[in-house]
Amino acid sequence: xxxxxxxxxLRSQWRAALPQKLAELDRALADARDARTHSExxxxxxxxxxxxxxxxxxAGTYGFERVGVVAAEVEDRLERWxxxxxxxxxxxxxxxxxxxxxxxGSIEATIVVVADEADALGAALIxxxxxxxxxxxxxDLELHAAQGDVxxxxxxxxxxxVSRIQSRGVTLPRIVRIDDGQTPExxxxxxxxxxx
Amino acid sequence: xxxxxxxxxxxxxxxxxxxxxxxxxxLQDVGGWETVxxxxxxxxxxxxxxxxxxxxxxxxMMPMTDGPTTLAALRARGVTKATPIIFMxxxxxxxxxxxxxxLGAAGVIAKPFDAMRLPEExxxxxxxxxxx
Numbered sequence: 001x002x003x004x005x006x007x008x009x010l011r012s013q014w015r016a017a018l019p020q021k022l023a024e025l026d027r028a029l030a031d032a033r034d035a036r037t038h039s040e041x042x043x044x045x046x047x048x049x050x051x052x053x054x055x056x057x058x059a060g061t062y063g064f065e066r067v068g069v070v071a072a073e074v075e076d077r078l079e080r081w082x083x084x085x086x087x088x089x090x091x092x093x094x095x096x097x098x099x100x101x102x103x104x105g106s107i108e109a110t111i112v113v114v115a116d117e118a119d120a121l122g123a124a125l126i127x128x129x130x131x132x133x134x135x136x137x138x139x140d141l142e143l144h145a146a147q148g149d150v151x152x153x154x155x156x157x158x159x160x161x162v163s164r165i166q167s168r169g170v171t172l173p174r175i176v177r178i179d180d181g182q183t184p185e186x187x188x189x190x191x192x193x194x195x196x
Numbered sequence: 197x198x199x200x201x202x203x204x205x206x207x208x209x210x211x212x213x214x215x216x217x218x219x220x221x222x223l224q225d226v227g228g229w230e231t232v233x234x235x236x237x238x239x240x241x242x243x244x245x246x247x248x249x250x251x252x253x254x255x256x257m258m259p260m261t262d263g264p265t266t267l268a269a270l271r272a273r274g275v276t277k278a279t280p281i282i283f284m285x286x287x288x289x290x291x292x293x294x295x296x297x298x299l300g301a302a303g304v305i306a307k308p309f310d311a312m313r314l315p316e317e318x319x320x321x322x323x324x325x326x327x328x
Binding site for chain 2: 003006007010015042052054056057058059060061062065068072139
């Protein structure tokens with residue numbers, strides 16, 4: 001058996017186990033959402049974060065980059081909640097963040113969101129089933145831009161941030177600017193009409 | 197002669213079985229190195245007490261004894277004091293990488309990694325470190 005064969009066999013096994021991994025994370029997130037006490041919620045969030053972290057590290061290694069990006073988003077959200085509290089669940093489950101298209105690979109674009117109202121815009125895209133990566137600062141944008149197919153920009157501060165990154169010579173993927181009144185879904189659909 | 201040319205054995209430490217599996221195929225079959233895996237910092241410390249490795253790849257976030265704690269314990273021992281230790285982590289932003297390097301790691305490899313290119317990355321880091 002060649003190395004390529006061995007790696008392909010491992011990828012196939014990992015792919016077969018993916019629904020179970022997602023279901024386990026889903027259950028942990030549900031426990032966090034439905035917890036009756038703060039202590040129970042903290043425990044479930046920690047467990048969810050650990051599971052998301054595992055997926056974050058392994059999915060891309062096994063060739064499922066988009067699952068890894070979604071898992072990273074889940075982990076980062078949970079970590080932000082642990083550090084600052086606030087709204088933990090703009091999504092109900094991993095199913096909202098990693099719907100079948102992500103697992104099956106039928107969504108063809110990963111969208112990097114840079115926006116003044118990034119959480120709201122990102123939540124809208126996630127709810128619409130897009131693989132979405134919300135970046136909060138310049139380092140994140142520089143680091144993650146290469147993972148995306150489109151950088152979605154909304155708001156003056158976000159535009160300034162993107163310009164600043166470009167002025168450093170960083171190459172960003174295709175940039176889409178949201179006009180007033182245009183929904184993010186509509187903007188992306190224009191670019192990728194066959195991606196849904 | 198560069199230190200990279202002397203790599204014969206690698207210890208891969210990660211609590212995630214999926215990473216140990218694909219990492220072993222990569223390091224052993226692509227890199228051509230004897231590869232031993234450990235599922236925890238404790239197991240790594242036990243293994244390195246009875247034999248030596250040319251390079252140690254160490255996951256950062258592990259339950260019980262995490263990567264940085266394991267690295268500190270390895271550095272405190274004479275036998276592994278100078279062994280190149282490379283962190284592997286899914287959290288590899290600039291400030292995080294800088295923090296890991298400041299702990300004494302030879303380098304940092306970000307997860308996810310490309311199994312076909314992992315040995316090349318290990319060689320590059322070890323060569324940059326040079327002779328102990």
